Amino acid sequence: MYTRIGLFLVVLVQLCSAPAMAQEADALRKELEELRKQFGAMKDAYEKSINTLSERIQAIESRAQPSAVAPAVAAPAASAPPEQAVSQAPAGGQPSLMELARPREPFSLYQRRGAGQLLFDMGITGDFIGNLTQDNVQKASGGTFSGRENRFFPREIELNLFGQIDPYARAEVRIEAGEEERGQEITVKLAEATISLMTLPFGTQAKLGQMRNRFGLTNVIHEHDLPFIDRPNVLVKFLGEEGLVEKGAEFTWVPPLPFFLELLGGVFNGDNETAFGLGSIKYPLVTGRARTFFDFEEWGAIQLGMSVANGLTSERLRNTILGADAKYKYKPDGWQQAFLTVAGEALYQMRRVNVSGEDVDGDGVPDTPDEKRNRNRFGWWAYGELRPFRFGPLSLWSAGFRYDWTEYPQNPGHEWAAQPYLSFAPSEFLRFRLGYKHTERSLRDGINLNGGSARSVDELLFQATFILGAHPAHPF
Amino acid sequence: MRTLMPTVLSAVVSFALLIGGAGAADKIRVVATTTDLKALTEAVGGDLVDADALARGNQNPHDLEVRPSLMVKVRRADLLVMNGLELDQWAEVVIQGANNPKVIPGAPGRVDASQGILVLEVPTTRVDRSMGDVHPLGNPHYTLDPGMAPAITGNILEGLSRAAPQSRATFERNRKEFLARLDDAMAGWTRMMAPLKGARVIVDHNLWPYFLTRFGLLQANSIEERPGIPPTPGHLTKLIAVMKEERIKVILAAPWGDQKLADRIAQETGAKVVPMASAVGAVKGADNYLDTIDYNVKAVAQALR
Numbered sequence: 209m210y211t212r213i214g215l216f217l218v219v220l221v222q223l224c225s226a227p228a229m230a231q232e233a234d235a236l237r238k239e240l241e242e243l244r245k246q247f248g249a250m251k252d253a254y255e256k257s258i259n260t261l262s263e264r265i266q267a268i269e270s271r272a273q274p275s276a277v278a279p280a281v282a283a284p285a286a287s288a289p290p291e292q293a294v295s296q297a298p299a300g301g302q303p304s305l306m307e308l309a310r311p312r313e314p315f316s317l318y319q320r321r322g323a324g325q326l327l328f329d330m331g332i333t334g335d336f337i338g339n340l341t342q343d344n345v346q347k348a349s350g351g352t353f354s355g356r357e358n359r360f361f362p363r364e365i366e367l368n369l370f371g372q373i374d375p376y377a378r379a380e381v382r383i384e385a386g387e388e389e390r391g392q393e394i395t396v397k398l399a400e401a402t403i404s405l406m407t408l409p410f411g412t413q414a415k416l417g418q419m420r421n422r423f424g425l426t427n428v429i430h431e432h433d434l435p436f437i438d439r440p441n442v443l444v445k446f447l448g449e450e451g452l453v454e455k456g457a458e459f460t461w462v463p464p465l466p467f468f469l470e471l472l473g474g475v476f477n478g479d480n481e482t483a484f485g486l487g488s489i490k491y492p493l494v495t496g497r498a499r500t501f502f503d504f505e506e507w508g509a510i511q512l513g514m515s516v517a518n519g520l521t522s523e524r525l526r527n528t529i530l531g532a533d534a535k536y537k538y539k540p541d542g543w544q545q546a547f548l549t550v551a552g553e554a555l556y557q558m559r560r561v562n563v564s565g566e567d568v569d570g571d572g573v574p575d576t577p578d579e580k581r582n583r584n585r586f587g588w589w590a591y592g593e594l595r596p597f598r599f600g601p602l603s604l605w606s607a608g609f610r611y612d613w614t615e616y617p618q619n620p621g622h623e624w625a626a627q628p629y630l631s632f633a634p635s636e637f638l639r640f641r642l643g644y645k646h647t648e649r650s651l652r653d654g655i656n657l658n659g660g661s662a663r664s665v666d667e668l669l670f671q672a673t674f675i676l677g678a679h680p681a682h683p684f
Numbered sequence: 685m686r687t688l689m690p691t692v693l694s695a696v697v698s699f700a701l702l703i704g705g706a707g708a709a710d711k712i713r714v715v716a717t718t719t720d721l722k723a724l725t726e727a728v729g730g731d732l733v734d735a736d737a738l739a740r741g742n743q744n745p746h747d748l749e750v751r752p753s754l755m756v757k758v759r760r761a762d763l764l765v766m767n768g769l770e771l772d773q774w775a776e777v778v779i780q781g782a783n784n785p786k787v788i789p790g791a792p793g794r795v796d797a798s799q800g801i802l803v804l805e806v807p808t809t810r811v812d813r814s815m816g817d818v819h820p821l822g823n824p825h826y827t828l829d830p831g832m833a834p835a836i837t838g839n840i841l842e843g844l845s846r847a848a849p850q851s852r853a854t855f856e857r858n859r860k861e862f863l864a865r866l867d868d869a870m871a872g873w874t875r876m877m878a879p880l881k882g883a884r885v886i887v888d889h890n891l892w893p894y895f896l897t898r899f900g901l902l903q904a905n906s907i908e909e910r911p912g913i914p915p916t917p918g919h920l921t922k923l924i925a926v927m928k929e930e931r932i933k934v935i936l937a938a939p940w941g942d943q944k945l946a947d948r949i950a951q952e953t954g955a956k957v958v959p960m961a962s963a964v965g966a967v968k969g970a971d972n973y974l975d976t977i978d979y980n981v982k983a984v985a986q987a988l989r
Contacts, residue, residue: 378780407791462782466756470752499752503753683750683777
């Protein structure tokens with residue numbers, strides 16, 4: 209009975225739903241039609257957008273954009289009379305007095321960098337040194353890194369900030385920290401802070417502040433950028449471990465000649481205690497340098513320089529140091545790095561010193577009068593570095609050798625040193641060096657502290673250097 | 685000594701004044717950091733400019749040694765044309781040593797050729813040097829795309845017009861003529877490359893995204909795993925496997941790249957190394973801008989056929 213009723217109900221439902229299904233199919237057809245229309249409209253819209261974008265790209269590509277620096281001097285219209293146009297441009301790029309007096313913002317220089325960016329560059333360099341030597345050398349503090357023998361230490365961790373101050377000047381600030389004495393706190397100090405005036409007339413520039421002097425070949429180079437592990441002996445003996453770092457001003461002139469010639473003059477306090485030390489701008493340390501360069505294209509290039517530094521010591525006696533330097537690089541065509549680099553530097557010191565009278569007969573009273581004498585001293589160094597491979601893993605390696613010979617600036621005697629080293633640089637920003645240095649001194653005087661002796665010194669030297677962030681390209 | 689110094693100094697001054705004055709009024713002295721920019725400057729400036737380049741065509745322009753001989757060129761320049769996307773950052777050190785206020789940052793004698801360019805590969809995430817020598821402002825090799833020449837020459841035109849406003853009309857005429865020649869050539873290049881659209885190539889350094897995009901080619905991979913860092917053996921093994929699997933038959937090589945390595949990979953994979961003109965003057969026959977692009981298009985088209 210129930211089966212019959214169920215069957216009847218199913219038949220009834222099917223009979224009722226037949227017209228409904230036909231209606232549903234119609235609705236679906238209409239919906240599909242609507243969708244097709246919508247899809248067509250969307251397709252048209254997308255094609256239109258793509259065409260508009262393509263036109264915009266073409267328009268941008270063919271449009272003449274004013275350069276980033278254009279706001280400084282608006283480009284004159286083609287129709288403008290030449291006189292008017294000329295008057296808009298400062299002659300030779302020199303700012304007028306009115307321009308200099310006007311408050312200015314250097315933002316146009318940096319519009320590419322966008323919001324939230326610094327208006328200057330920043331980088332950190334780190335330089336770590338390890339050295340192993342004999343115990344007697346450590347006792348006498350007679351190693352290359354005096355007072356830090358048989359140690360691994362940060363020699364120079366440097367924060368560099370540099371960039372344009374405004375359209376006329378740039379600034380560089382370097383703050384460095386490093387271990388200077390065994391077991392002492394690491395000291396942080398201002399290494400350099402300078403302003404360079406870039407728009408002075410007749411091809412001149414002025415740099416003022418505290419700086420590494422452009423004296424000789426390597427004095428200006430920071431520790432981490434030196435082509436070898438340690439500063440050459442003659443520079444350490446004549447100018448101190450840090451070299452010549454002074455407060456004052458340097459002026460350079462690059463005359464418009466067919467070859468490179470840079471003439472430099474400087475006036476400084478003379479704070480360097482090793483060579484000068486009077487520390488007064490009234491009796492200044494005066495420096496000078498001439499540098500020239502010859503490019504032989506495929507046969508390499510050579511730079512020649514001569515330097516002079518003349519000032520008063522703390523005893524108010526004159527000290528003059530003359531320098532001559534040369535650097536040659538051979539880089540075969542297409543090579544990224546030099547195959548061979550050879551360089552050298554010689555210094556000659558003419559120094560007046562006070563010499564106390566001598567007690568000849570041993571009675572405790574000087575028998576000869578105090579007098580002033582000349583201490584004319586000489587020293588030099590030379591090095592060569594070879595990077596024989598252009599590509600591949602071996603291209604990351606180079607080998608070098610440096611030879612030093614120098615007299616002592618005040619004491620009698622001399623020393624020489626030979627130093628072979630290997631350098632491995634996995635990238636431009638990371639470098640390791642391993643070197644061996646042998647030093648021979650002619651006298652024990654001054655290097656026999658605490659009963660130790662540093663007359664003959666053997667050292668194993670290690671250096672690790674990194675560059676983080678911005679770092680200016682290295683000059684020749 | 686005391687009498688010698690002033691004599692030498694006065695001789696240098698007199699000579700410098702003599703040299704500096706001579707010929708100064710004749711032509712606009714333009715220095716471009718690369719040979720491409722020099723060629724495009726010559727196209728716009730014509731006879732009115734005396735153009736020179738700092739990098740040679742066959743040199744890697746990323747990391748040029750800052751020689752004082754480059755400073756001599758910049759010392760005398762009225763205008764300096766730069767890439768603007770940090771390809772030629774070394775030029776800043778050259779400028780600092782050149783003592784020429786006309787071309788320091790912010791001066792009117794400085795032209796950023798990249799203004800208005802649609803820069804490719806601008807990093808959208810944080811970048812650091814673990815990625816190699818990346819360009820934070822985007823890929824700087826836009827001069828290799830002839831489609832960028834209108835914008836580049838537009839920037840040069842503005843720079844030249846700032847230096848010599850009275851000659852603007854001449855510069856505009858020169859540019860128009862150059863772009864007309866470029867248009868003609870472009871039609872031929874597009875025809876030649878049309879059948880090759882979608883073809884995949886390997887590059888030694890990431891020099892070619894603009895060129896490849898222009899002609900519808902694809903860069904499948906690079907010999908350098910990270911820009912500026914020699915490839916690891918692991919990367920080379922993977923690269924060779926990919927080239928074999930995907931049957932990639934062309935390696936585009938810059939003249940300053942590791943030719944032997946490219947040859948070795950080609951030998952392993954049966955691919956062909958195509959020496960490309962990475963800049964004007966990089967290879968024989970690429971003597972001006974149009975010839976350089978023509979050389980590259982023909983070289984790639986021939987290799988892919």
